Amino acid sequence: MIRSRLLKSVRLHLTLWYTAAMVVVLALYASAVFAFVRSSVSSGLDARLRSEFQWPSEMLDKLPDGSIAPYDEVDNSSSPWLQVYSLDGALLYQTMLARLTPVPQGEALAAKADGQIVSIPDATPPVRVLSGQSRIGDQPVVIQVARSEGPMYQELTDLLLVLLLGLPLGVIAAGLGGFVLARRALAPVDRMAEHARLITAERLQDRLPVHNPDDELGRLATVFNDTLTRLESSFERMRRFTLDASHELRTPLTAIRTVGEVGLRGRRDEIAYREIIGSMLEEADRLSQLVDRLLTLSRADSPQSNLSADNVDLCELVRDVAAQLGVLAEEKQQTLTIELGAAPRWTGDELVLRQAVLNLVDNAIKYTPAGGHITVSLTETSAGVNIDVSDNGPGIPAELQSLIFDRFYRVDESRTSRNGTGLGLSIAKWAVEVNGGQLTLEKTNGVGSTFRITLPQESLAPSPVASFQ
Ligand SMILES: Nc1ncnc2c1ncn2[C@@H]1O[C@H](COP(=O)(O)OP(=O)(O)OP(=O)(O)O)[C@@H](O)[C@H]1O
Numbered sequence: 001m002i003r004s005r006l007l008k009s010v011r012l013h014l015t016l017w018y019t020a021a022m023v024v025v026l027a028l029y030a031s032a033v034f035a036f037v038r039s040s041v042s043s044g045l046d047a048r049l050r051s052e053f054q055w056p057s058e059m060l061d062k063l064p065d066g067s068i069a070p071y072d073e074v075d076n077s078s079s080p081w082l083q084v085y086s087l088d089g090a091l092l093y094q095t096m097l098a099r100l101t102p103v104p105q106g107e108a109l110a111a112k113a114d115g116q117i118v119s120i121p122d123a124t125p126p127v128r129v130l131s132g133q134s135r136i137g138d139q140p141v142v143i144q145v146a147r148s149e150g151p152m153y154q155e156l157t158d159l160l161l162v163l164l165l166g167l168p169l170g171v172i173a174a175g176l177g178g179f180v181l182a183r184r185a186l187a188p189v190d191r192m193a194e195h196a197r198l199i200t201a202e203r204l205q206d207r208l209p210v211h212n213p214d215d216e217l218g219r220l221a222t223v224f225n226d227t228l229t230r231l232e233s234s235f236e237r238m239r240r241f242t243l244d245a246s247h248e249l250r251t252p253l254t255a256i257r258t259v260g261e262v263g264l265r266g267r268r269d270e271i272a273y274r275e276i277i278g279s280m281l282e283e284a285d286r287l288s289q290l291v292d293r294l295l296t297l298s299r300a301d302s303p304q305s306n307l308s309a310d311n312v313d314l315c316e317l318v319r320d321v322a323a324q325l326g327v328l329a330e331e332k333q334q335t336l337t338i339e340l341g342a343a344p345r346w347t348g349d350e351l352v353l354r355q356a357v358l359n360l361v362d363n364a365i366k367y368t369p370a371g372g373h374i375t376v377s378l379t380e381t382s383a384g385v386n387i388d389v390s391d392n393g394p395g396i397p398a399e400l401q402s403l404i405f406d407r408f409y410r411v412d413e414s415r416t417s418r419n420g421t422g423l424g425l426s427i428a429k430w431a432v433e434v435n436g437g438q439l440t441l442e443k444t445n446g447v448g449s450t451f452r453i454t455l456p457q458e459s460l461a462p463s464p465v466a467s468f469q
């Protein structure tokens with residue numbers, strides 16, 4: 001397990017890449033050194049041959065009988081490899097070394113005497129020969145000098161050996177160094193992983209330490225911490241929603257249960273049973289209404305809620321809502337008025353927007369006492385379109401205004417009526433915002449409230465009449 005983790009680790013990969021790069025660099029360097037030394041040793045050998053070519057003109061003398069001999073003081077045993085030929089090819093003089101170690105093709109090269117340095121690899125050891133024309137005294141001659149290439153090859157072999165032995169040592173040292181470096185560089189990542197492993201759903205408030213927010217690891221830790229913050233808040237929202245939802249679901253269920261239990265106690269007549277069943281159905285209705293709203297909200301929470309882009313006549317939408325809820329207003333002897341100060345068309349999801357207007361008008365009817373007035377008005381401004389729902393009900397206390405859009409929040413005294421789930425406004429807010437608009441509580445005091453839906457100018461579609469002009 002540990003071995004397979006090590007094999008897959010970035011540290012090992014880094015080390016291998018580093019070592020491979022080192023092998024290439026060292027091999028190139030060694031080849032360059034070898035090529036340089038080889039060329040400089042070889043040209044050194046050539047230079048020595050050329051200087052030895054000058055040797056006879058200074059050390060040899062032409063005797064009166066026409067033969068060639070060294071000056072007396074020259075020590076023949078320490079003389080270089082040298083032969084002197086006459087122009088017609090007769091050997092006039094050779095040093096002791098030349099006599100002892102003849103060079104293959106020596107005579108042929110002397111006959112050519114082109115001043116070129118020639119390598120003769122079949123000789124043992126291989127030799128380099130320079131043959132060219134010169135003069136001793138007043139006599140034109142052919143001088144041939146030679147040098148063994150043995151010491152040069154020996155030197156190059158030694159160098160090759162040193163390089164070949166040094167290369168693996170260098171690679172091993174580089175590999176070890178690379179491994180240590182990679183370990184040091186990646187140690188903070190290990191520490192971060194260790195720390196992140198300790199962060200569980202129960203410890204979401206924990207964060208990774210950020211030592212330097214500007215380096216790569218610091219940026220990674222910051223991004224990770226931001227993700228944790230978002231995760232934590234969505235966990236918290238989910239937890240609160242589940243708690244609230246289960247609490248709200250329990251209320252109608254308990255009511256159904258209690259009514260049922262009471263009904264079963266003792267015998268009753270048909271009218272009493274009808275009443276009991278009626279109130280149980282009422283609670284069941286409330287329950288299904290609550291479940292519907294929860295479903296709407298869970299749709300609101302899912303990012304891929306598919307909205308349609310309908311071309312909506314807002315006047316018709318307002319009229320529809322008023323017609324739908326007019327019955328409820330009538331029941332409470334309220335007047336429900338609509339004021340259409342504009343006739344804009346709008347592009348967005350009609351069903352979702354209708355839900356928002358319905359919830360606002362429903363609230364206005366519900367919380368305004370019998371005989372009250374409710375107005376739904378449509379006005380166009382430079383910023384867009386406003387749909388205002390106003391009533392002359394009790395209004396909302398200033399300190400609670402920021403809470404009424406929260407899920408399950410209900411102002412206390414209305415809560416006692418048990419006629420509502422506390423989800424209407426949060427659904428309306430979502431419905432408006434998801435369509436690009438805004439829902440605000442415009443005005444509220446002792447004599448009523450006004451809720452305003454603002455739809456932005458960009459979402460207004462040109463009216464069919466306008467498009468013909
Ligand atoms: N027009 C209004 N006048 C006075 N109070 C209001 C008005 N509209 C909303 N409220 C207050 O805001 C609270 C939240 O409203 P919301 O519509 O979210 O829930 P609800 O009406 O209680 O339940 P639901 O609409 O889910 O059946 C209400 O309980 C009520 O106290």
Ligand SMILES: [Mg+2]
Binds near residue numbers: 359423424
């Ligand atoms: Mg409501």
